[in-house]
Amino acid sequence: MWSILVVLLVGIIIGGSVKLSDKMKAYNSKFQFIGVVFLLFTMGVSLGLNKSILNNLKSIGIKSLVFAVLTSLFSVIMVYFTTKFILKGDKK
Known part of the structure; x- marks a missing residue:
């Protein structure tokens, strides 16, 4: 848990202090x-391996x-x- 928060904090600090060129912004995007796709893939694998989630x-x-509706x-x-x-x- 702490490692996630530290990585987020480092990203915020770097993102706020470093000015990226348009080319670097494209690479960053x-x-x-790719990071989000990998995260979703690993979460899907983790959920797929959990039999209690599949049963419920x-x-x-x-x-x-x-x-969601409420x-x-x-x-x-x-x-x-x-x-x-x-x-x-x-009122107009």
């Missing part, structure tokens, strides 16, 4: 893409779907009411 995939999927719904509701009260005096 490709490197990030249906219930996990239903809970995930309910969580989170989205309440986010939209909160944004609606927040903007309604904040922008109350800005």
Whole structure:
């Protein structure tokens, strides 16, 4: 856990202090893409090897779907009411 946080912190420090050229930004973008694909692949392998997750995939999927729908719904509701009260005096 600490190694992940240290690597993230080092990346933030380097990213904030080093100015990259456009060519280096293009290489960095490709490197990030490859890193994300590798991360997703290793996570998929890890999940595929875990038999308890495979056995409970249906219930996990239903809970995930309910969580995603409720989170989205309440986010939209909160944004609606927040903007309604904040922008109350800005009617055009």
